Each structure stands twice: as C-alpha cells, then as structure tokens.
Amino acid sequence: MKNKVCKLFGIQFPIVQGGMVWVSGAKLAAAVSNAGGLGLIGAGSMKPELLRQHIRKARALTTRPFGVNIPIFSKYAGEQVNLAVEEGISIFFMSAGSPKRFTPILKEAGCTVVHVASSPTLARKCQDAGVDGVVVEGFEAGGHNGREELTTFVLVPQARDSVDIPLIAAGGIADGRGIAAAFALGAEGVQIGTRFAATVESSASDAYKKLLVSSGDSATRLMLKSLIPVRLVQNSLTEKLQELEARCATAAELEAELGAGAARRAIFDGEVDAGEVEAGEIAGMIHDIPTTAELMKRLVSEASQILSGVALQGTFKNENGFS
Ligand SMILES: Cc1cc2nc3c(=O)[nH]c(=O)nc-3n(C[C@H](O)[C@H](O)[C@H](O)COP(=O)(O)O)c2cc1C
Secondary structure, eight states, X not given: OOSHHHHHHTOSSXXXXXXXXXXXXXXXXXXXXXXXXXXXXXXXXXXXXXXXXXXXXXXXXXXXXXXXXEETTSTTHHHHHHHHXXXXXXXXXXXXXXXXXXXXXXXXXXXXXXXXXXXXXXXXXXXXXXXXXXXXXXXXXSEEOOSSOOOHHHHHHHHHHHOOSOEEEESXXXXXXXXXXXXXXXXXXXXXXXXXXXXXXXXXXHHHHHHHHHOOTTOEEEEOTTSSOEEEEOSHHHHHXXXXXXXXOOHHHHHHHHOTTHHIIIIISOOTTTSOOBOOGGGGGOOOOXXXXXXXXXXXXXXXXXXXXXXXXXXXXXXXXXX
C-alpha cells in the first residue's frame, strides 16, 4: 500500500469518488473500486431500503472495498447508518452535520469513519471527535457547500497544519494536475465529484452529463446562502432564485420556488433548464463522458507523470544561492 489513504481503505490509488445524490449508485461506486479507487454510494437521495439494494448490488459488482456517504441532515441518517452497518459496510463518509453525532457509534461498530469539513477548524473538530480521516472540501465543489467560502487552495494547507490524520482534498479536482496540486498542498488523497458525475456509469441523466460537457468555464454559482449553500449550474431556476435573494426573500419563499425534488428533476430526470443542477466549478474542464475505468487510468497516469517531477524538474533549482 502506497500511502496513508490507500492503507486506511485498502485501495490501490488514493482517489475517492465522492458520494453524490442521484449520481453515485452501486454501478458508479463499484466501477471506481474496481479501477483501484474508493467508490462511495451516495445515500443522500435514497430511502433506507433503496440503500440496502444498492449496497447488495455493489457487493455483487465488486470484491474490492467501497463505502457509503451519509449526509447527517437527512431524516433517514440514523436508519441508514444502522442498516449499512447491518449490511457489513465498514467505510463511512459522513457529511453535512456534526462529527460527534455518529462517530462514536460507528467506531464502536469497528468501522472506518471519515467526515467532510469545509474549514480547518471543523477538520480539527472532526479529528477531536475521533474520525479516521477527513475530507476538506473547497467551495469550488459541486453540491452543498460550507458557509466559509474557503477555496481548496487555501483550505488544504491550513487543514494540513491543523490535523495529523489522513487528509483528503476535494473541490475543483478533475485531472492529474489537480491531484498533483492537492498533494503539493499537503493532502494524501483526493475526493472527486463532478468529474465522476459525467462518466458512463454515473446514474445521472444523459441531459445532465451533456450539460456538463457543454457548460463552459463559468457556468456555476453558489446559491441559496441563506438556506444551505449549494453550487449550481445557472439556468432559469437560478435566475429566479437570484431575483428572490436580491430582494431578501424569506426561507419559505426560496423553498417554495425550489419546490420538492428539484435536484432529482435536474440530475436524474434530466430537466436541466429548470431543476437544481448541482455541479462544481470544474464543470468547465469536462469535455467528454468516459467510462470510469478510462477516467481512472487518465487520472492516475497524469498524476504520476506530474508528481514524478518530469514537468517541473530543475525549475526551482537553487542556482542563485538563496538560503
Ligand atoms: C451532483 C452532486 C451531488 C452531490 N451530492 C453529495 C452528497 O449527497 N453528499 C456529499 O457529502 N457530497 C455531495 N456532493 C459533493 C461531492 O461528494 C464532492 O465532495 C464534490 O463534488 C467535490 O468537488 P468537485 O465537484 O469539484 O469534484 C455532491 C456533488 C455533486 C456534483
């Protein structure tokens, strides 16, 4: 095993596919694990029994380690935790809530627990709560975001200085350059979301995947800061939300505009013009819809080429005698 993150999960490459609502079911998670990374089933869009089905399906599709991501704010979180433990899941990526809530129960059950944090302070609290590793996610990331608005570039090194446990960087990583940068900043692994959402095995609709390919370099905005901040591709829904936010609409008004199941409609059903199209800033770097195996191969070979120093050799040679 190559590094701390590989050792922690028993995987070949320190690349985690982030849990994603309506995107990361059994098929994507198993494909990432089969390619040597860590696949996560995103429980956030699943009722407990559906999560059970996905866990069983993933187990039929891979013999390699995979895990589940459970957003703590979900009303099903407690039930999902119990059910996943019962189904033999031993890797949990918990997000959107306090690390104190489930870490003790999961550690008691012998599981490996990772928590997603959006600031170095929260990363430290996660370590204090007893987690085995932490994902620090910059606000470039797709999906729900922290309120701190810290970019990955400033978040990772400060988190590195704040914790000793394995550190996984997320937000804005879509190729080997991003992986190499995360490692240079002090991370020992990466969690990638949006790039994996546009793969063959992602459960997202074709319309969502095609939108990512054609979205251009400035497509997303951080929306709904007064509710739960979320990064979305701009469309007619975000325009309406922006108007409401500009006139300081109440939470109830914003929720009414959003309507029920807005993320499902956009991501899964393909209503990308009017639904909640969760995606990260790196959507602009997505130009194709590869298989997961092809993508993993690219990520690993690009990262290994850059990290071996081929591209940078000699650039910072201390020829001027700086001391
Ligand atoms: C469509 C979509 C859905 C997401 N859903 C979740 C989720 O349910 N739980 C979670 O912890 N993170 C979620 N995320 C965040 C990802 O797990 C990951 O941390 C993030 O996408 C990394 O940033 P990137 O998009 O720049 O790669 C989601 C991201 C996207 C794009």
